[in-house]
Amino acid sequence: MYAGMEESEPTRRPRKLSRRARYGLVAGVLALSAAAVLMPVLVLADDDSECRTVPAETAALADDPEAATRALDPGQGLAGIGEVRTLLGTQGTPLCAGKDGSEAAGRVLLAATTGARQTHTLPMARVVHATVIALGREADGRMTAGLEPYVARVLAAYIGDFTQHPISDVEGPAFVASKVDEHLVADYPYPGEAHAVITRYASGRRALVRNLAGNPESFAVLYDADRAHLAYYLERLDDEAANPTTTHGIEGTETDLYRIGELTGLLMRARAFHAESGTIDLDTFDRAVLRHSRGTYRAAAHQVTSYPPAGTIATRAAVKADAKDFMDGHAQILAPYDAWARERGIDPVHARQARSAIQKGYNRELRDVAW
Numbered sequence: 001m002y003a004g005m006e007e008s009e010p011t012r013r014p015r016k017l018s019r020r021a022r023y024g025l026v027a028g029v030l031a032l033s034a035a036a037v038l039m040p041v042l043v044l045a046d047d048d049s050e051c052r053t054v055p056a057e058t059a060a061l062a063d064d065p066e067a068a069t070r071a072l073d074p075g076q077g078l079a080g081i082g083e084v085r086t087l088l089g090t091q092g093t094p095l096c097a098g099k100d101g102s103e104a105a106g107r108v109l110l111a112a113t114t115g116a117r118q119t120h121t122l123p124m125a126r127v128v129h130a131t132v133i134a135l136g137r138e139a140d141g142r143m144t145a146g147l148e149p150y151v152a153r154v155l156a157a158y159i160g161d162f163t164q165h166p167i168s169d170v171e172g173p174a175f176v177a178s179k180v181d182e183h184l185v186a187d188y189p190y191p192g193e194a195h196a197v198i199t200r201y202a203s204g205r206r207a208l209v210r211n212l213a214g215n216p217e218s219f220a221v222l223y224d225a226d227r228a229h230l231a232y233y234l235e236r237l238d239d240e241a242a243n244p245t246t247t248h249g250i251e252g253t254e255t256d257l258y259r260i261g262e263l264t265g266l267l268m269r270a271r272a273f274h275a276e277s278g279t280i281d282l283d284t285f286d287r288a289v290l291r292h293s294r295g296t297y298r299a300a301a302h303q304v305t306s307y308p309p310a311g312t313i314a315t316r317a318a319v320k321a322d323a324k325d326f327m328d329g330h331a332q333i334l335a336p337y338d339a340w341a342r343e344r345g346i347d348p349v350h351a352r353q354a355r356s357a358i359q360k361g362y363n364r365e366l367r368d369v370a371w
Helices: 019-030 056-063 065-072 082-088 102-113 122-137 148-157 202-212 216-234 249-277 282-292 310-315 329-344 348-367
Strands: 042-044 050-052 174-176 194-196
Touching: 056 065, 056 102, 065 082, 065 102, 065 122, 082 102, 082 122, 102 122, 102 148, 122 148, 122 174, 122 194, 122 202, 148 202, 148 216, 148 310, 202 216, 202 249, 216 249, 216 282, 216 310, 216 329, 249 282, 249 329, 249 348, 329 348
Parallel strands: none
Antiparallel strands: 042 050, 174 194
16 A cells, blocks of 8 residues: 555534524625635535535636646655545535536546646646545545546546556556656557556446446546547557567457457446446437547558557547447447458457457456446
């Protein structure tokens, strides 16, 4: 366990007030001077429970990405993770839903982790790591409505990290490959870019995807990102279906494709979970996902040798999706693969091996019963 990762003492919640007293508190706070408006304001949620809005000073960080990153950076030992927990409402009074609560928090989180630059820095990546801990590993499903699309966009910007196989020889919440171990440079080829350590917490990662997948917009963002990542990855393989920057050969390709297949399988399992729980109507949900999606993704018919910043992977060009099979996750990841293998003339034996890896990863997560 990293230094500073121990659970902090839970923030003391305000004692329960009568409804009249709570309305009086809100009125009193709203009547304070402009300086006092920077303090969190307790209000009543729709279910008559207390929630809080994001302070104006904090909300303004959405327009200053570098300041947002500085404010939320938990440090390499995660001693400052409380700032992320507080922003996301997993510590202290829960966030209110809506533009002054969950949406304001989401905009600040997005600014801090993606910012005005495409190349991720160590502080930005550490905020992502802390987010996965706060909303996946610790939160037990506590995520205020409206926050999901923002969190999904953060994960999409780090989609390579989110699907990477666990890295056992990297300590801390984030790293720059060239400064850790030379062999990692092959897996993370963009020079000097920082990466968030996410896959160390498998159960937290699954829980986070499950919670995000109940929202059709955040489902679409992650579904798009995984399929865009598949296209990005495939077009950089050589004619033997091997990653030319590594010495792992087809075995390394199988491992990577297995992990990509896992995420789509996990999304489909989460969709089924929410349907069975009665929180979504499948037909309505699926139509909404299609509306929010950017489409489908095709790998280039030639080998690509450039390696852009990781934050651009999920923003690659898409083509309009066919509604007929759009929510068939199995088809959505295998059809692009088959087209790529055929167009590139990949060795049939290697093509079958790589295809099988995608299927195995997809099926494993689709059929798993544990969260």
